[in-house]
Amino acid sequence: MEVNGQLALTVLMGVFLIAVAAWLARIEDWRSYTPLAGGGAVGGTKEQYVSEEKPSGLIRWLTTVDHKDIGMLYGVYSLIAFAVGGLMVVAMRIELADPSMTLLSNTFYNSLLTSHGITMLFLFGTPIIAAFSNYFIPLLIGADDMAFPRINAIAFWLLPPGALLIWAGFFPIPDIIPAQTAWTMYTPLSAGVGSGNQMNAGVDLMLLGLHLTGVSATMGAINFIATIFTERNEKVTWANLDIFSWTILTQSGLILFAFPLLGSAILMLLLDRNFGTAFFSVDGGAILWQHLFWFFGHPEVYILVLPPMGIVSLVLPRFAGRRLFGFKFVVYSTLAIGVLSFGVWAHHMFATGIDPRLRASFMAVSLAIAIPSAVKTFNWITTMWNGNIRLTTPMLFCIGFVSNFIIGGVTGVFLASIPIDLILHDTYYVVGHFHYIVMGAIAFAGFAGLYYWFPIYTGRMYQTTLGKWHFWLSMIGTNLTFFVMVLLGYGGMPRRYATYLPQFATMHQLATVGALILLVGQMIFVWNFVQSWLEGPKVEDGDPWDLGEDNLTTAEWTWFERKLQTAVTDGGEEEDAELATDGGETVTDADDE
Amino acid sequence: MDEAPGLSDQYRTASPWPVFVALGIPISELGLLFGVFPLAVGGLLLFCGSIAGMLKESGYVESTIRSLVVLSAILFAFGGALAFTEINLVTRGYATIAAAALLLVGGVAFELFVWDNKQAI
Numbered sequence: 001m002e003v004n005g006q007l008a009l010t011v012l013m014g015v016f017l018i019a020v021a022a023w024l025a026r027i028e029d030w031r032s033y034t035p036l037a038g039g040g041a042v043g044g045t046k047e048q049y050v051s052e053e054k055p056s057g058l059i060r061w062l063t064t065v066d067h068k069d070i071g072m073l074y075g076v077y078s079l080i081a082f083a084v085g086g087l088m089v090v091a092m093r094i095e096l097a098d099p100s101m102t103l104l105s106n107t108f109y110n111s112l113l114t115s116h117g118i119t120m121l122f123l124f125g126t127p128i129i130a131a132f133s134n135y136f137i138p139l140l141i142g143a144d145d146m147a148f149p150r151i152n153a154i155a156f157w158l159l160p161p162g163a164l165l166i167w168a169g170f171f172p173i174p175d176i177i178p179a180q181t182a183w184t185m186y187t188p189l190s191a192g193v194g195s196g197n198q199m200n201a202g203v204d205l206m207l208l209g210l211h212l213t214g215v216s217a218t219m220g221a222i223n224f225i226a227t228i229f230t231e232r233n234e235k236v237t238w239a240n241l242d243i244f245s246w247t248i249l250t251q252s253g254l255i256l257f258a259f260p261l262l263g264s265a266i267l268m269l270l271l272d273r274n275f276g277t278a279f280f281s282v283d284g285g286a287i288l289w290q291h292l293f294w295f296f297g298h299p300e301v302y303i304l305v306l307p308p309m310g311i312v313s314l315v316l317p318r319f320a321g322r323r324l325f326g327f328k329f330v331v332y333s334t335l336a337i338g339v340l341s342f343g344v345w346a347h348h349m350f351a352t353g354i355d356p357r358l359r360a361s362f363m364a365v366s367l368a369i370a371i372p373s374a375v376k377t378f379n380w381i382t383t384m385w386n387g388n389i390r391l392t393t394p395m396l397f398c399i400g401f402v403s404n405f406i407i408g409g410v411t412g413v414f415l416a417s418i419p420i421d422l423i424l425h426d427t428y429y430v431v432g433h434f435h436y437i438v439m440g441a442i443a444f445a446g447f448a449g450l451y452y453w454f455p456i457y458t459g460r461m462y463q464t465t466l467g468k469w470h471f472w473l474s475m476i477g478t479n480l481t482f483f484v485m486v487l488l489g490y491g492g493m494p495r496r497y498a499t500y501l502p503q504f505a506t507m508h509q510l511a512t513v514g515a516l517i518l519l520v521g522q523m524i525f526v527w528n529f530v531q532s533w534l535e536g537p538k539v540e541d542g543d544p545w546d547l548g549e550d551n552l553t554t555a556e557w558t559w560f561e562r563k564l565q566t567a568v569t570d571g572g573e574e575e576d577a578e579l580a581t582d583g584g585e586t587v588t589d590a591d592d593e
Numbered sequence: 594m595d596e597a598p599g600l601s602d603q604y605r606t607a608s609p610w611p612v613f614v615a616l617g618i619p620i621s622e623l624g625l626l627f628g629v630f631p632l633a634v635g636g637l638l639l640f641c642g643s644i645a646g647m648l649k650e651s652g653y654v655e656s657t658i659r660s661l662v663v664l665s666a667i668l669f670a671f672g673g674a675l676a677f678t679e680i681n682l683v684t685r686g687y688a689t690i691a692a693a694a695l696l697l698v699g700g701v702a703f704e705l706f707v708w709d710n711k712q713a714i
């Protein structure tokens with residue numbers, strides 16, 4: 001039986017590899033008979049196929065190394081992950097509508113909790129940011145593409161297997177159950193010690209998946225650093241580099257120092273689980289995990305919030321009719337946050353009994369990091385002050401971002417104070433705090449970007465009324481759900497439980513109502529997004545937001561304008577534009593480079 | 594106006610290799626972690642083969658065989674360390690060594706038959 005299984009697997013693997021090889025051989029051939037385009041000559045050199053058109057259909061998406069395509073792939077991927085993580089939490093919130101265990105078993109609740117957190121942070125948060133940065137950074141800085149286009153593609157393609165591994169426990173595979181370690185994966189629970197069932201291979205699969213997403217993020221970060229340093233158009237200097245690129249650059253730096261650490265810690269944990277090492281099972285092992293994890297984990301929260309701040313800093317001024325107030329200080333505060341974020345990790349460990357002197361210094365830095373965050377907030381507010389505000393959907397999401405970020409930030413500052421944290425730690429207050437940021441701010445900025453750039457990547461316009469419905473339902477749902485959680489925390493409701501004392505029932509029911517409002521809002525979003533993409537009115541103006549009137553046009557819209565003109569002269573659609581242009585090469589643009 | 598704005602002349606817009614590099618990593622990781630021999634060998638072959646293909650395609654190296662030899666040497670060393678030192682993970686070590694050997698053989702075969710063919714055309 002055992003041997004047969006191995007044999008079957010070997011045969012399967014062999015067949016798979018041969019199929020891959022055969023397919024590759026065909027592809028490699030296919031690219032050498034192109035001379036249709038780009039004036040390639042027979043027996044030509046490498047240049048022969050460089051300006052070749054993209055292959056069509058599915059193959060195009062599987063083989064693309066174009067930063068815009070990869071950005072789209074990231075976008076689709078992260079929205080799917082957002083839906084999965086969102087539906088998971090809807091099930092949890094429905095369970096929590098009633099104090100006892102009703103709909104879901106406690107263990108299943110724990111599994112959903114773990115998966116929801118990891119999905120939202122690693123499969124939605126990081127990739128949605130990469131969607132924007134891949135698509136727009138090269139356009140904003142006038143680069144042809146990313147510095148390493150193939151590495152860029154590898155980084156993306158690591159994510160789907162990562163997601164499958166992370167969710168593997170939910171698939172009907174015999175003997176595999178989902179991880180129930182929560183996203184922090186604290187040892188000894190995650191090391192499989194004790195009478196629980198966390199020795200199951202489902203946890204290993206999740207760890208592997210997480211490791212893959214970490215590798216992916218690191219590759220992406222290296223790519224962005226190299227791109228922003230070396231691929232800028234000569235007109236783009238450090239002095240006039242746009243704010244979104246600054247935040248991506250800083251974020252990439254944080255990723256470069258934080259993610260490899262997570263990767264190593266995960267490998268150590270895997271070794272502990274499978275090969276009998278004892279990194280985390282000796283004395284102090286549990287606290288070692290927490291140090292390693294949070295040394296990654298706190299920078300991770302800024303990895304997630306800096307680029308959304310960049311999006312807001314970019315989009316909000318466009319609809320306030322003026323330039324970003326105190327641009328330089330927004331950049332400085334970005335850099336300051338980047339540096340400081342490595343000095344605050346132990347504020348997640350105030351209650352573990354670490355040395356009080358250490359604790360105090362981490363409290364000081366944690367309070368200090370609120371300063372650059374506040375600088376940004378004031379700059380956004382002053383940008384809007386006396387501005388000519390246009391309440392478009394992206395602008396509404398930006399304003400929602402600022403509002404939610406203030407509540408999330410202020411609750412964070414309270415947590416950073418040791419005496420308060422000792423009371424509120426591991427209560428719903430913490431859940432309220434960080435959801436104000438991750439949902440109320442990060443996801444909102446994501447929506448702002450999705451709406452703002454919708455014309456660029458779809459060539460169409462969304463339905464504005466539905467966009468506003470989406471915003472208001474999201475805003476109300478977020479504030480209802482998470483403000484109630486702050487109050488629940490004051491009341492002493494501990495986090496991460498599937499059941500609770502009846503005294504908390506009303507509050508929990510309110511939070512569930514809030515979550516359902518959010519659900520309705522997101523369903524409207526999906527409808528609007530898909531329907532408008534397929535059937536929305538075509539955008540014919542390269543400046544659909546009338547940014548030119550206030551002199552606020554940025555490079556990606558200029559690019560879009562040019563692209564539209566190209567398309568119009570060919571009288572065709574987007575795809576045609578790319579095909580047709582391959583024939584007649586005009587070198588106008590190459591000259592001024 | 595502008596031909597495919599934002600798109601470079603120097604870059605190809607498609608490459609078949611990245612997907613397979615990305616697939617090779619999880620397959621070999623799964624194989625090595627759980628000690629599943631065929632997965633480990635297949636994953637490593639896929640990973641290293643695609644790396645070599647990509648290096649060639651992007652012009653970082655002249656010949657495929659050389660990168661295959663280097664990659665297989667690395668695998669030999671790693672597999673040897675797993676199998677014959679006190680780490681003592683014998684199956685995983687042999688799997689890695691098997692992948693290294695196949696890579697080498699594949700490289701030589703490719704060099705002898707396929708490459709010549711292409712030149713001849």
Ligand code: HEM
Binds near residue numbers: 347425
């Ligand atoms: C204004 C600056 C901030 C301060 C001073 C701050 C402070 C804190 C503190 C002290 C905790 C630990 C609470 C506890 O477990 O007892 C915490 C938790 C958390 N914060 Fe913040 N925070 C800030 C901003 C942010 C931002 C920007 C994000 C997200 C992007 C964030 C995400 C989180 C998360 C995810 C947790 C919970 C981790 C967990 O235990 O699962 N925080 N914050």
Ligand SMILES: [Cu+2]
Binds near residue numbers: 297301344347
């Ligand atoms: Cu923190």
